Amino acid sequence: MRADAKKNYDHLLNVARTVFMEQGSDASLRDIARRAEVGLGTLYRHFPTREALLEALLRSSFEALAERADELQAADDSAAALMEWLQEIIAFTHEHRGVIAPMVSVIEDHESALHASCVSLRAAGAALLSRAQADGKARADLDGAELFDLIAALAWLREQPSHASRADRIFGIISGAVLNTGKSIARR
Amino acid sequence: MRADAKKNYDHLLNVARTVFMEQGSDASLRDIARRAEVGLGTLYRHFPTREALLEALLRSSFEALAERADELQAADDSAAALMEWLQEIIAFTHEHRGVIAPMVSVIEDHESALHASCVSLRAAGAALLSRAQADGKARADLDGAELFDLIAALAWLREQPSHASRADRIFGIISGAVLNTGKSIARR
DNA sequence: ACCTGAACACCGTTCAAGT
């Protein structure tokens, strides 16, 4: 990449990070180009779709979450490890408002720039689930795709302001449904 | 209302029904006015917000769902009644793609035209839940707002094409978490 | 090789002017 192109690319990523954080992942691409003081075509040249921009922006975070799952595979308590990872991925999507919808919409679209990252995350979750199942701590009749569905549902709910006060409770209820520990979540 | 106004009002509702069914509840209001062969201002006069249009369109359905809950209160099995009603409300939101997001976003906004309908539905669900709880068939540590969250999460998931094949399974898992029957959902 | 921004086809919302 030419030096000037590289500079634009990096600057666009930084501005996009700011704007997405402020306004969510459905922020205006025009606004990003404007704030980066770059032609709109330059943004489209480097990132042909919103998904491509999100992927470039969040790649390292996705990788970190996948690595975190690997680390947690070594934890003593496989159920606690799964719960911890669920907490972390929900916290991540909560931080990046609006990111769960594109993640779900591209999970079966092999052409999307965001596809690989989502599949990796699903696989990372599936691996943690598998170990918990092997330990008899997670319900056996659940697979990675279903776990990803539950994560997506929780993540979407988390984005709704009216839900905020119940977020922990609902997380407990749904993640509790994944485990074999009966219905023991914190009572009020 | 003047006769010509009434005619426009009714015609707009019919066209909106068609367009929302075709494209979801976030369809273009401009397109609706265009297809109704009515000035854009006429649509805004009758329905000042998208929520007002949705409310006028779905009021009878919301009422039917609330009445259905009343009927089901008389059923023998309170747990089955709750499950049946959950199925029906999810089927309704699935039929009306895109409607769950505004429903959740206005549930705490007393000014919204859609507010009353959503609160009624939440109350209807809460009543069914209460009876199941009194019978010891639903987990005691759950309230209407939390049930509404779970419904919303399921409804949103249902809108995602990639989720379609697992819809029944996830419904079983989440609704199972509401009941006190352990984790007995259909195995594969 | 890369950048620019006008052009095109859309939105939602408001409101002066018309009947």
Added chain:
DNA sequence: ACCTGAACACCGTTCAAGT
């Protein structure tokens, strides 16, 4: 009392023209 549609302020996406 009601209707109309231009006007305004936005979008996403493409692409001819420039450096």
